[in-house]
Amino acid sequence: MPTRPTRTKPQAEEQRPSEQRPPEQHRSEDDPRIMLDREITADLYAPIPPYPTQTEREAEFYTRGDGEMFINIGPHHPATHGVLRLVLKLSGEQIVDVDPVLGYLHRGVEKICENSDYYHVIDQVDPLEYVSSLFQEWAAVLSFEQLMDVEVPRRAEYIRVLSGELLRVASHTLYMGFLALDLGGLTPILYSFIERDEIMEMLAALTGARMLFNYFRIGGVNGDLNHEFMSRLGDWMSRAAKQTEANAGLLNENEIFVRRTRGVGVMDRQMALRFGVTGGNLRAAGVPFDIRRAHPYSVYPELDFNIPTRDEGDSLARYLIRLDEVRESIKIIDQCLHNMPDGPVMARLPRLLRPRPGRAWGACEGPRGMLGVYTISDGSDQPFRFRIHDPSFMNLETVPSLLPGNLLADTMAIVASLDPVLGGIDK
Amino acid sequence: MTFAARTWGRMSLTARFTAILLPLAVLLAVGTVVGIVFILPPTMDFLGANLPLVRFAVAVVGILVLTIPTAFVLIYMELKVIARMNLRVGPNRIGPWGAAMSLVHGFKVLTKEDFAPTGADLTVFTLAPVVTFLASVMTLLVIPFAPGLFGQDLNIGVLYFFAMGGLSVLGLLMAGWASFNKYSLLGGLRSAAQIVSYEIPLTISVVGVIILAGTMSMNALVLKQSGSALDWFAFKQPLAVLIFFIAATAEANRTPFDMTEADSEIVAGFATEYSGMRFGFFFFAEYVNVFIVSALLVTLFFGGWTAPFDWPWPYNLNWLDASGIGILWLPIALAVLVIATDILGAAIWLLGGRSWSAPAAFGLGLLIAGAGVTAAAGLACFIAFDWVQGIFWFMAKTYVFVFTFVWMRGTLPRVRVDQLMGFAWKWLLPASLLNLFVTAAAVIILNQPATPR
């Protein structure tokens, strides 16, 4: 039996009740992390939280008023869009306070990227918002191209816009399905998966992968358009507009859906700006801020599209905005197809990329908001600091302000309408 | 080792079988003889003297046994129908068209580990599914499936039904509380509140029917609707039908009122901590509840087992009379079966060319012939026996409504709990009271009080 290293306890850690017994009585043979039944019983009424509260806000949250209880919408849950833990303080059915606990999907992407070359970073950054992974690649690539002064060929830019907008449609369609599922409707999600599957197949023909594409490169894209992609795209475009309307019609006029989302989770303009919310959630609150128009990148200045904005700021407005965005994206795809220039799809770059030391920030408009990447280069072939700013992170931050006062059943209506993707939130 | 152990070890398999089965067989034979000689006559006399008791016992056993296939059919229907609405196929591997899926589900819940969460109150935890199941199933006693086919014709049948249905609240509360889990508690309380709120419009909407019929006995209610479809109470009480349907959806915890098992918020509500057969009981109770509520809807408003049009009452085919064919119909049917199988099998084999082997051809012939003979026999029964007709119409109408419940589940999202309660108290209750007053006033004004039974 190999000797186990002695356990060094850090000073700040308080003894849990189960650890106050002598060690040989409560360690299971194979894994010291398993707690046996008899010691779980001792912890049955363990204090919440099981460690002393560290901050003012935490103490405020964890003091229970009269008749309030803590309930955990835990990391294992059918409907939290990933492994998100929401600790709710409830008074009956009404929510008094919320404390989201993150980190269950933290993979240390930023640290990994510090040890990868610039090409590898693009692959590492895909699984952040796995639902729409091209946008993270786009933000990273924008930042690197700033750093390295690379000029991207026009055809590559058009292909980037085309694939990006397709993925935006796919992401919004999925959002609609999941919003309906969280509210109880079993059917719209399957319709949205039909749509999304077609787009995934299209992008698989183009990029080689259905979900984590690894397609963008510094200076262009990995491969040119091919026949299969164009034929699938043509098929899809011929019925996209009608299909979108049909899918939207599944929920827009459904009385139950509208009553559950109208007026729920209202985020007004001031609140949205204060929280740094971007994307559809900000535009649903009345601020027409879209990176594609505010700080255009790629070939968006040449394309003709509108920025839909609504004033109400409730869940229904957030849902309707995304439907509007899908229509706009279809318009953009149409224009890309008509105006696609010829040329190379990739700039000529050396194999070993060593940019000059410097700093660069690149931001693109993803389906959930502004994806920003800040890179610091130290002259070597690995980024010195690779910082990703994720829009779902800021969107989720509004939850502790939006939820209190609503009922438990509205948790899902609000959280789902913000469209969080835990991969991006937890990096 | 003892002598018995050594001998057992030395015996072969056959010897072991014989050693066990032989004494058992002897015991069985002796017991049968003793029973037939000594115990059977007094028992038969007793039962003969108390035929209603026998009838009751058989009816109860039949109902309890028949809930299982009903639940299975409902589960399968839900899986397949909702799948088709979702543009997918549903189970299609297990059995023909996936029909054995429910059997597999049933077997699965039987084989799961039986545990209770730490801290749960074991007695209450175990009894909760039993209470819920029994509360649902006991109501089947009064529902008339066909003329003469009912458990008991209580003259307060409707009252009994709602009284028993209300007991399910107890089971849900027990489940929610005993699970030692806040989700379950929330789910149990929500469901108790929901069921209790919706019971009131449910019951009041039925009172209009009772006023029109003058009786609370279910069998009498159905008989009052006999004739054609226009005699059904649905056309005399349209608002009551609507209210009853909506309230029944809430009673059965079905979408759009399935807050209690809202699996996107409180995982499975009161049943979160249940697994295995305990959960199976809840499951069964829910599906049987759907069937029961549809059956009640059909009985009260849509004529129960009566046909929608004036059907020539059972036409006596004279089979079982002394002057008719009598019991000879059985060998005649068999002969027809054999001949048809031969003809069809030969035809398929000859005309099918090389692709059909003889056994396969005759097997297919047997299948087709068997189906044909069964259909003919069924049709004959249908014409001859009124209870077959009754069951057919009753089941057809009930399953139309069951299908509607399943349809709603596949289509509609969930109503939020405060909107649900508000709807019950602010809309359904006044509507049902309005219906009651209008019915009562109409009966008095038109001066046609129904004769009480």
Added chain:
Amino acid sequence: MDRTLKRRLEARVGSQLRGPIRQRKDQTEIRIQAGDVPDVLRTVHDAVDLRFEILADLAGVDTGEHMQVVYHLWSETSPDWLRIIVDGLSREDPRCPSATFLWTGAEWLEREAYDMFGIVFEGNRDLRRIFMPPDYTSFPLRKDFLLPDDAARSPGEGVRHVERPYAPAIVADDPAAGIRRAPAS
């Protein structure tokens, strides 16, 4: 490259800058000290000709010698992104005033910077770890973070081989190897 922005910034916050305003392509960068953060942020947010109301990002950086906090801001008045680098935070006790008085959304971003680097934001009501478990004792994105060193303190404690503390491959006080330094510029 917005020259007017450079002039406006020099007019408003020129006295608090700790280096020249650098502009490259569409980014303008200013450097300030930790003590000036509240004033500069408020000026830049409120001033009529600046109005940088949208906080795009708040990041921590470990340059090997110092720690930095980097803010990215956006305004309608200028086509450039504004980058504010708060330089010179020490590696032993990095402290920086919090931006939560202007943007509530900065609270979680500062929590992340604290969690990854150990930068303490004074004024943040909720400065606890956001990604790592609450009893974690290292700061992962620092340049002197080595996973096997951290294993002895983590709760799982030596079960998996990556958690067993082996001798570190890089000797920390060897000037030739080890911690990467940020470029001087």
